[in-house]
Amino acid sequence: MSNLDRQATPSVCGGRGFVVAEPVRELLSPRRVPLGESTEVRRLLPNLGRRMVGAWAFVDHYGPDDIADEPGMQVPPHPHMGLQTVSWLHEGEVLHRDSTGALATIRPRELGIMTSGRAISHSEESPKPHGRFLHGAQLWVALPAEHRHIDPHFQHHTDLPRVTAPGLTATVVLGSLDGATSPGPTYTPIVGADLALAHGTEVRLPLDPDFEYAVLSMSGEAHVDGVPVLPGSMLYLGCGRSELPLRAASDAGLMLLGGEPFEEEIIMFWNWICRSQEEIAQAREDWMNGSRFGEVKGYDGPPLAAPELPATPLKARGRVR
Ligand code: MN
Numbered sequence: 001m002s003n004l005d006r007q008a009t010p011s012v013c014g015g016r017g018f019v020v021a022e023p024v025r026e027l028l029s030p031r032r033v034p035l036g037e038s039t040e041v042r043r044l045l046p047n048l049g050r051r052m053v054g055a056w057a058f059v060d061h062y063g064p065d066d067i068a069d070e071p072g073m074q075v076p077p078h079p080h081m082g083l084q085t086v087s088w089l090h091e092g093e094v095l096h097r098d099s100t101g102a103l104a105t106i107r108p109r110e111l112g113i114m115t116s117g118r119a120i121s122h123s124e125e126s127p128k129p130h131g132r133f134l135h136g137a138q139l140w141v142a143l144p145a146e147h148r149h150i151d152p153h154f155q156h157h158t159d160l161p162r163v164t165a166p167g168l169t170a171t172v173v174l175g176s177l178d179g180a181t182s183p184g185p186t187y188t189p190i191v192g193a194d195l196a197l198a199h200g201t202e203v204r205l206p207l208d209p210d211f212e213y214a215v216l217s218m219s220g221e222a223h224v225d226g227v228p229v230l231p232g233s234m235l236y237l238g239c240g241r242s243e244l245p246l247r248a249a250s251d252a253g254l255m256l257l258g259g260e261p262f263e264e265e266i267i268m269f270w271n272w273i274c275r276s277q278e279e280i281a282q283a284r285e286d287w288m289n290g291s292r293f294g295e296v297k298g299y300d301g302p303p304l305a306a307p308e309l310p311a312t313p314l315k316a317r318g319r320v321r
Pocket of ligand 1: 122
């Protein structure tokens with residue numbers, strides 16, 4: 001950890017004071033978290049030392065898992081508020097259902113983006129039948145105050161813009177990269193891009209110096225600004241960069257995540273991003289009462305119960321602990 005000092009600061013934070021303004025190379029290790037009965041994920045955000053990268057507030061990497069004889073992903077209906085979820089696959093497929101009535105099968109390098117706004121609920125499962133391997137990332141984007149109460153909606157984009165260079169295919173997931181812009185809805189200046197690198201590739205990616213960035217490794221042996229980043233790890237890069245050197249020692253799959261530093265303090269609890277303890281208590285009550293978050297139709301099983309609120313008051317937090 002390169003930021004032990006910051007861990008001593010209180011959890012109330014946010015704003016520019018916590019952003020690393022200059023380029024840094026801060027390797028974030030994953031925490032292993034069980035998801036449902038048969039899936040384990042590697043959680044990169046929130047991390048012990050770092051909470052957000054731009055508006056990206058949550059990053060899970062999972063697989064590749066051999067689910068040929070397994071149910072695969074089985075995440076029962078659960079609620080969200082104050083955020084967008086991004087489903088991103090390298091292998092396999094995920095069947096998404098939500099309370100707006102959306103039903104979609106997300107496949108590799110297609111964008112499934114759900115904007116919760118004030119309230120939504122959804123389920124995610126491996127369809128039956130499904131492919132042998134499941135490999136992907138689940139990411140959340142925090143909504144800013146002025147948009148966090150909008151109507152919920154879901155979009156599925158199967159043909160995203162691509163940027164290519166010798167040995168590199170970059171798929172623009174959200175925002176813009178090198179002049180190509182994703183059709184996905186954004187509410188803060190942000191970028192997400194999938195980077196497929198061929199063995200031996202050396203390339204420099206154009207960046208926005210006003211954004212902070214991180215790179216998640218999903219597969220292969222890649223060096224990001226000279227640092228080897230193993231699959232399931234993420235390198236935080238700070239701000240102030242106009243380009244990023246990448247080198248692939250094998251075929252490699254990366255995700256570039258970046259954005260303008262998120263100025264607001266937020267509270268993340270369970271599947272909600274809020275601004276106060278009262279909001280979370282209300283959301284919990286509404287979900288357990290079956291109100292406000294709607295109903296997911298067609299999932300074979302009961303919805304998830306919300307966890308108890310912690311005994312100690314929740315505090316707003318932002319970029320780092
Ligand atoms: Mn979810």
